[in-house]
Amino acid sequence: MPTQTLRIGVLTGGGDCPGINAALRAVTKSLILKHDAEVLGFLDGFEGLVERNVEPLHYRDVSGILTQGGTILGASNRADPFNYHPRGGANVSAQVLKTVQNLGLDALVAIGGDGTMSIAHRLSELGIEVVGLPKTIDNDLVGTDRTFGFDTAVHIASAAIDRIHTTAQSHHRVMIVETMGCHAGWIALHAGLASGADVILLPELDYTVEEVARVCRERERVGQRFTIVAVAEGAKQKDGEHVVQERDDRRTDSLRLGGIGNVLADELREFVDSSVRTTVLGHMQRGGTPTAYDRNLATAFGTRAAALAATGRAGIMVGVQEGSFTTVPLADVAGHTRTVPMDAPLLASALDLGISLGVPNPDVKTNAEPVPPVPS
Ligand code: F6P
Numbered sequence: 001m002p003t004q005t006l007r008i009g010v011l012t013g014g015g016d017c018p019g020i021n022a023a024l025r026a027v028t029k030s031l032i033l034k035h036d037a038e039v040l041g042f043l044d045g046f047e048g049l050v051e052r053n054v055e056p057l058h059y060r061d062v063s064g065i066l067t068q069g070g071t072i073l074g075a076s077n078r079a080d081p082f083n084y085h086p087r088g089g090a091n092v093s094a095q096v097l098k099t100v101q102n103l104g105l106d107a108l109v110a111i112g113g114d115g116t117m118s119i120a121h122r123l124s125e126l127g128i129e130v131v132g133l134p135k136t137i138d139n140d141l142v143g144t145d146r147t148f149g150f151d152t153a154v155h156i157a158s159a160a161i162d163r164i165h166t167t168a169q170s171h172h173r174v175m176i177v178e179t180m181g182c183h184a185g186w187i188a189l190h191a192g193l194a195s196g197a198d199v200i201l202l203p204e205l206d207y208t209v210e211e212v213a214r215v216c217r218e219r220e221r222v223g224q225r226f227t228i229v230a231v232a233e234g235a236k237q238k239d240g241e242h243v244v245q246e247r248d249d250r251r252t253d254s255l256r257l258g259g260i261g262n263v264l265a266d267e268l269r270e271f272v273d274s275s276v277r278t279t280v281l282g283h284m285q286r287g288g289t290p291t292a293y294d295r296n297l298a299t300a301f302g303t304r305a306a307a308l309a310a311t312g313r314a315g316i317m318v319g320v321q322e323g324s325f326t327t328v329p330l331a332d333v334a335g336h337t338r339t340v341p342m343d344a345p346l347l348a349s350a351l352d353l354g355i356s357l358g359v360p361n362p363d364v365k366t367n368a369e370p371v372p373p374v375p376s
Contacts (some may be wrong), residue, residue, distance in 0.1 A: 001094030006037035008309050009100070010057065010109040012071040013045035013079075013116030017149025018290035020094070020111060021065040021072055026302025027109050027133070028062040035310035039071075040070065040103065046119060047079035048091050052099050066295060067350075069288045071111075074210065078250040080119055085250040093126055100128050107309035111135055114337060115252030117317060121330035124315040132317030132330055133305045135298070137286055138224040140184035142336040143328030144319030149297040150186065157191035157230075165228060168336070172225035174216050174268060174276040178233055178261030181283050182253070184339045185232040187285065192230030192355075193346055199227065199356045200306055201264075203234030204340045206320035207358025212264070215356045220274065227274075229296045231264060233257040238359070256284070300325065 010027055012020050012203050024041070031037040039057040042048030065072055078085055084092045092371050100108065107129035112121040113136035120130045134141045137153035157179050168175040177197075180189040183204025192200035203206045216227045228288055234257050236242050245258035261278040281325055290298065297320070304318045316327040340347065343365035351356065 006031070006035055006310055007040065007104050008037050008072070008107050008109060008306070009040045009042060009049075009054070009103065009105045010040035010111065011045050011048060011175065012073050012075045012135075013110060013112035013119065014071075014075060014077045014136070015113065015286065016071050016075045017135050017286050018069045018373045019069045019074075019148035019286060019294040020135055021062075021247060022290060022295045022298035023111050023135065023148065023302040024057070024135055025065050025073065026299040027306045028057045029059060030303045030306040031310060032059050035306065037142040037310060040105070044074040045076040045079050045116070046081050046096075046218070047076045048073070048085075048256055049099060049108075050079065050084060051079050054103070058218040058361055059230065065337070067289045072173065077115060077249075077252050080115070080120065080252050082122055093123065096123065097126050097128060099131070107131060107312070107314055109133060109309050113138065114333075114335075117141065118334040119252070120317075121315075121334035124330055126311050127308070129312065129314035130330065131309045131314055133301050134317055134319060135289050136276050137180060137187065138182045138184050139186040139260035140182060140338050141317075141319075141333060142319055142338045144321065148290070148294040148301065148321055151293040152288075152291045153187050154190040154194065155291055156285050156288070157187055157281055158194040160279065160284070161191060161197060161228060161230060162231055168226040168228055170273055174227045174229065174272060174274050175260045176229045176265055176276065176278040178231050178232055178258070178278065178280045181232045181234060183234040183255060183337055185234065187338060188232035189340055189344070189346055189350070193350055194228075195228070197228045197230040197355065199229040199358060200350060201229065201231040201235040201358045202340055203232055203236070204342070205357050205359055205362055206238040206240070208238050209264070209267040209271060211356060211360055213268055216268070216272045216274065220272075221224075225339055229264070231261055233260055235260055235358070236296060237267070247346045250354065299336045310351075
């Protein structure tokens with residue numbers, strides 16, 4: 001009896017990031033080459049799944065896209081099938097299930113961030129075989145130490161801070177650089193440390209203006225007449241509120257953060273003599289070609305997700321933990337955020353260098369492990 005050809009769907013949900021096309025290429029090529037499967041791409045994330053906007057992905061369609069930013073399928077963060085705003089917030093998941101059955105899909109690979117993984121989990125509870133593939137510049141998915149897109153965002157942000165440094169020096173200014181990252185401070189921490197920021201403000205540690213001003217004034221006092229502050233968009237002042245750019249209930253995450261850099265500048269002006277300027281890096285961090293690291297991570301995730309989808313293992317997300325590839329149940333990922341823990345080694349290194357985290361004596365685990373003795 002001839003065996004039926006495997007048919008796997010793929011979509012890219014949520015905000016885009018560099019490396020998605022590399023992942024799509026890996027998923028598609030390995031499904032075709034190794035598993036002799038047919039691949040269908042849904043357009044604009046879950047919207048394509050609801051509206052049945054779908055097209056076959058052939059080998060040729062994904063050739064030459066390894067280095068391209070964005071996603072050739074399009075993405076949307078306003079298309080939750082359980083709360084589908086184009087139809088007044090209706091739950092259209094039953095329709096999605098029917099579409100998956102009518103198309104004869106054996107599995108669906110969902111490339112996305114936290115919102116996508118939560119939807120993927122709910123769809124898998126309905127009986128759809130879903131494999132998750134973690135992408136986001138925020139690096140905030142539970143179950144994986146890295147998401148692809150993050151490394152590229154850190155490179156872009158640190159290159160920007162490097163450039164801010166020279167103009168800060170010339171004008172003896174306080175320069176604030178606001179990074180993305182949602183409620184996690186990974187981008188600000190990694191880019192700030194890589195580019196020699198003097199103050200790094202994270203969502204995980206509420207700052208005080210007095211402490212930031214202390215650093216600026218102290219640097220002035222010792223003749224270093226400029227200060228670089230890297231601030232994550234999700235950071236906030238102690239006892240203060242998050243600075244929100246927009247509320248949009250159609251998004252999977254209704255609050256769009258942004259603007260803390262300008263708020264902080266206004267607060268600081270009352271405390272320091274130097275002029276203060278803010279640069280908001282914004283979507284620049286999500287655009288353009290992925291780094292080699294992100295291309296390879298996306299490729300490794302993609303081939304693994306393809307193998308899992310082809311062999312009937314679903315309800316899981318691929319990830320990397322402590323240097324090894326792994327899988328985690330979507331149930332463990334959905335609805336959680338991986339923020340920077342207080343024992344993150346880079347936090348301790350920042351403190352050892354005299355970098356301020358915006359609070360005096362933060363409760364950070366120090367690099368206290370003894371250096372191993374030199375063998376005799
Ligand atoms: O999750 C990625 C991210 O870029 C966040 O860092 C940021 O808060 C958000 O998306 C911005 O969303 P949008 O693309 O809808 O402006």
